[in-house]
Amino acid sequence: MKSIYKYVIAYLLFSVTSALAQNSLIIPDASGDTGDTISVSLQIDNSDSFVAFQTDILLPSQVNYLAGSAQVSSRAGDPALSAEIITGHTLRIVVYSTSQSTFTGSSGEVLSFQLILNNDPGTYTLSLSNVFISAASSQNILTSAQNGAVTIYGPDISVSADSLDFDRTPLSQVTDRNINLSNPGNTSLNISRIYTDNPFFKIIGDTSLTLLAGNNISVLIRFNSQEKGVFNATLFVQSNDPDDPLVQFALSAIAFAVNELHTLNASGRSGHQVDVSFSINNMEPFTGFQFDLVLDSVLEYIQDEVALSARKTDHLTSANKISANRLRVVAWSPGNQPFTGSAGEIVTVGFLLAGLGGNYPVNIENVIISDAAGDNITSDFFPGAVTIVSPDISGELNISFDETSVLSTAATNYTLTNQGSDTLVIHSFASPQARFWNSTTLPQTIAPGTGRTFELRFHSDSKGAFTDRFTVLSNDPDENPFYIQVSATAYSPNSISIRDASAVLNDTVTVKIDVDNYDAFVAFQADFEIPANLTLVSGSARLTNRKEDHSLTAVLISEHVIRLFAFSMSQSPFSGNSGAVVELDFLTGISAGSFDLVISNAVLADAASHNILRDTQNGRLTVDNPTTIEPADGEQPENFALEQNYPNPFNPSTQIRFSLPKSTQVNLAVYDITGKKVAELISGFYNSGLYDLVFDGSRLPSGLYYYVLQAGTFRNVKRMILLK
Structure with missing residues (x-):
C-alpha cells in the first residue's frame, strides 16, 4: 500500500509542476526610420529545458528580410540554424542542437535577424505560426506565442488630386483653385518648395512649410489670364518624403477674350409689337456677326423690322426666316470696319406677339462674332425671354341662388379675380333671361392679383326651377367670353x-x-x-x-x-x-x-x-291671471298667516292678505263647495313679507267659496261669499 501512495503523490506533484510550466516564444516590438535596417529579436521564456525551436514569421509587405542576417544568441551551445523565406513573405526559422544540448537560462533572446524597412510609415504586425519548442524527448512544450510589431517612422505626402483644371478665364481676370496636401505619416513632413514652370500660374501664400503627422493644408494656386490661349503647366512640390521627394501636378487653363452675345428680355401685350434687342460685350474689335433665333409660336417676325444700333459705322443688316421657326440675323461691313464701343445694344428685331400671358424663351444658336480676319471670336452667348403681359379672368363656374318667393328678389355677391399680369376690364356681365341680372355698374377694372365683387340678382313672377348662364365679356385673351352657370328656384308664398x-x-x-x-x-x-x-x-x-x-x-x-x-x-x-x-x-x-x-x-x-x-x-x-298681488307695508312677520278676505261677502272683487316669515314656495287657490278648483291665484316662489292680492270673481256664480294657502309646510283654509 505504501508504494501505491508514493506513486500517487509523485504523479500529483508531476501534474502540478507541468500545469505551472510556462514556455513562451515572444517577438519584442521593434522600430526604425524609413529605409533603415533594424534588428528583430526572438525571445523564449521557459520553465522547462528545451533543445530546439522552430517558427514561421509572416512579414508585412513593408519590410524585407536581410538574407543571412539571422544569428543564434549565446543561450545556445552547439546550434544548427536555418533561416529562409519559404513562400511570399513568410520567414521560417529552425534552431536545434546536434548533441541534444539544452539552451541555457530561463528567459531572453535566443535569435536575432535583420529587416530592411521600406518608405511606408506605419505600424505592422509580425505574425507567428507553426511554433515548436522541443524538449530533449522531442515533445513540444510550447504554452504560448506572442506576435510582435515593427514601426516604420517617416513622413508621407498625399495630395487631393493629380491635376487641376482652371477652365476658362476672361482676359485681365484671375481664377483660383486649391489643392490639399496632407501628411498621413508619423513624423513631420518638410515641404521645402512649391513652384510651377509657367509664370501665369502662381502660388499664393507660403511655398515652404512643415506639416506635422496627421495634418493637412490647402494650397491656393492662381491663374492670371493675360493673353489668349490654352496653357498647360506643372506644379511641383518638393519635400522630405523618402519615396516621393518631388510630386508633380498637371495644370491647365484657357485664357480668352470676352466677346459675348446677349439676348435682352422684353415684354408686351398679346396682339401688339414687341422689340427684342441684342447686345455684344467685346474685348476685341469685330466687324460683323450672325446668329439664328429659334422662335416660339407666340413670336411672329415682322418683315424688315430689324435695325442696327448706333454702334454701327457702314454696317448693313438683314433678317430672314430660314425655316418655319428659325430666323437668321446677319450684319456685315462692306468696308470691313469694326463696330464702335465695347458693350451695349447692337441690333433690335421686331415681332408680333400672339399668345397667352406668360414667359417664353428666346433661344439663339449658330452664333458668329467675326473679326477683320474673318475668325469667329465668340466666347459665349446667352438666351433671353419675352413676357406676354395679359389679364387672366377667374371665378366660380356655378352659382346657386337661395329659394326665393315670387314676391321677392334674391341677391348674391360674386367675385371675379384677375390672376394675370395686366389689368382686366369687364365690359359686359349679363344673362339672356331677364330673371337673372347684374346690378353692378360696368365697365369694371380689376388690377392684377386682385378681385372685384359683382351684385347678382334673381326674380321670377312665376314659380319653378330656372337655369341659365351669365356671359362675361372682358379683355382676357383666351377666356372671352367667360361663362358662369346659374340656377334658382322661385316659389309661391302660400x-x-x-x-x-x-x-x-x-x-x-x-x-x-x-x-x-x-x-x-x-x-x-x-x-x-x-x-x-x-x-x-x-x-x-x-x-x-x-x-x-x-x-x-x-x-x-x-x-x-x-x-x-x-x-x-x-x-x-x-x-x-x-x-x-x-x-x-x-x-x-x-x-x-x-x-x-x-x-x-x-x-x-x-x-x-x-x-x-x-x-x-x-x-x-x-x-x-287677473289677480294682482303687491307686498304690503308693515313689520317683518314672525309667523305664517292667512287673513280673512275683505270685504266679505263681496261683489265682484275682494282683498286677501297673507304673511310669510321666510322665503318659500307659495300656492293660493279658490275652490267651490264641491271641492273643484275654480281659480289659481298665485303659484311660485315668494320672499318673506306681507302680501295683499285682489281676487276678481266676476266670472263665477254667486255662492260659498274656499281659498286655500299652501306655503311650504304651512296650510290654511278660509271661507268667503260671492253675492251678486
Missing part, C-alpha cells in the same frame, strides 16, 4: 298660420287660423294641437267670410288634436289673399302662462288638387 292670442283665467278666447296665399286655393286641411289648459267650446269651429260655398268639418282625432277640413263641392276658391279662414273658441281654465298653438299635417289644395302650401307658422296664447 302659408297657413295661427295668430297669437291673449286671454285671462276662466275666459273664452277665439283662436284664428290665417291663410296668406299667392295662388287660389279651394280647400285646406290642418291638425290643431289643443293645449292642455284649453277646452274647446263644442261646435265653435267656423269658417270666416272668406268662404264661398265651402263646408267645414272639425273632428277630434285624439284627446288634444282637432282635425279641420274645408272644401267646396263646386271647387270654388276662397276669396282674398290673406286673413283668417277658420275661427275656434276655447275656455282658458285656471292656469296662467304662455302656451304654444301648433298646427301640423297641413294641406292647401288648388283646383287641380295640388298641395300648394309652402310653409306653416305656429302661434302662442298668453293667459294672464
